[in-house]
Amino acid sequence: MSDRIRDWWAGAPMWTRWLVYLLLLLFVVFVLPTEGVASIMSPQTDWITTLWDPIGIYILLALGLNIVVGQAGLLDLGFVAFFAIGAYSVGVLGREGWPFWGTVVAALAIAAISGIVLGAPTLRLRGDYLAIVTLGFGEIIRIVARNTTYIGDSRGISDLPRPPSMFGLDFNDVLDASAFYYLIVAMIVLVIVISVRLNKSRVGRAWAAIREDEDAAELMGVPTFKFKLLAFFVGAMVGGLAGTGQMGGVQGYIQPENFPFILSATILVCVVFGGSGNIPGVILGAFIIAWLPERFRFLDDYRYMLFGAVLVIMMIVRPEGLLPSRQRKAEMQEGTGGMGSMGAEVATPTTAAPEVGGK
Numbered sequence: 001m002s003d004r005i006r007d008w009w010a011g012a013p014m015w016t017r018w019l020v021y022l023l024l025l026l027f028v029v030f031v032l033p034t035e036g037v038a039s040i041m042s043p044q045t046d047w048i049t050t051l052w053d054p055i056g057i058y059i060l061l062a063l064g065l066n067i068v069v070g071q072a073g074l075l076d077l078g079f080v081a082f083f084a085i086g087a088y089s090v091g092v093l094g095r096e097g098w099p100f101w102g103t104v105v106a107a108l109a110i111a112a113i114s115g116i117v118l119g120a121p122t123l124r125l126r127g128d129y130l131a132i133v134t135l136g137f138g139e140i141i142r143i144v145a146r147n148t149t150y151i152g153d154s155r156g157i158s159d160l161p162r163p164p165s166m167f168g169l170d171f172n173d174v175l176d177a178s179a180f181y182y183l184i185v186a187m188i189v190l191v192i193v194i195s196v197r198l199n200k201s202r203v204g205r206a207w208a209a210i211r212e213d214e215d216a217a218e219l220m221g222v223p224t225f226k227f228k229l230l231a232f233f234v235g236a237m238v239g240g241l242a243g244t245g246q247m248g249g250v251q252g253y254i255q256p257e258n259f260p261f262i263l264s265a266t267i268l269v270c271v272v273f274g275g276s277g278n279i280p281g282v283i284l285g286a287f288i289i290a291w292l293p294e295r296f297r298f299l300d301d302y303r304y305m306l307f308g309a310v311l312v313i314m315m316i317v318r319p320e321g322l323l324p325s326r327q328r329k330a331e332m333q334e335g336t337g338g339m340g341s342m343g344a345e346v347a348t349p350t351t352a353a354p355e356v357g358g359k
Helices: 002-011 014-031 035-041 047-071 080-095 100-122 127-147 178-199 202-212 214-219 224-246 261-274 279-295 302-317 326-333
Strands: none
Touching: 014 178, 035 047, 047 178, 047 202, 047 224, 047 261, 047 279, 080 100, 080 127, 080 224, 080 261, 100 127, 100 224, 127 261, 178 202, 178 224, 178 279, 202 214, 202 224, 214 224, 261 279, 261 302, 279 302
């Protein structure tokens, strides 16, 4: 069924595609946040707030991580660091009197530079080693934030700056999160456009070559280090953008414990669960991962058991994800795990699992 839809979409004229995009955007803006949908999707919580945080934030973070993991095949377990850098940059610069949009631009620049600072000395590593280094970077950022008095140490930062009112949206009404929802939708649309353009460009083709076989790509003349560094640069910028869009929730407050390692792991799950490398799949995966615990909040702590069971069943039934791209599905069947070579092959129906000790 999905293959037939993709075949139709590949042959659809441009006006048909733009019409579908427009209808989807109208649905997200005018239908999704309505009370009728809220009564079904989130009867226990405020649906608009849930659409903004966590759903919107998770989607934005997953799109950023998908550039690093899904398109370039680099396993990053510390992506939450860029999320924290974006949020703290807005908080600190806003406290110093910067206008809100000025803090956003500066936060994006700081997050992007942080991606280069992390990537430059570490991207010559591969697989598990790169994952361990990025994991450590995420923890370093959180611990530094917790022990630095200037940025609030363990108390965090309160009274984060809010955007000025625009297009009739009031960002100072703490009882109405609709303004933040529309802002995060605009950010998501912007990131989708950038991701699609990059994926169809020479940069995207270089990332695909690196993901499939880095050594072969380098032998064919692809400057692998430069393009891997670019993936970290762009991904970090999107993570920082998510931090500026989070703005400490409705309360306008952030603290180091808002950025734990488990958040990085959860966003990675969103990417893999939805279909690594496929933007619609990543969005769907992030939506479901963020929405399920909120929908079943009435089950208290048992909701996390249900959440875990859904993930386990999904990984057994569809290890390539809900909506994988055809290219990534083929990589999974070849035993690369769908995210490039990460230190070990994954056994599939067409490949035997390697024996212990290499025998």
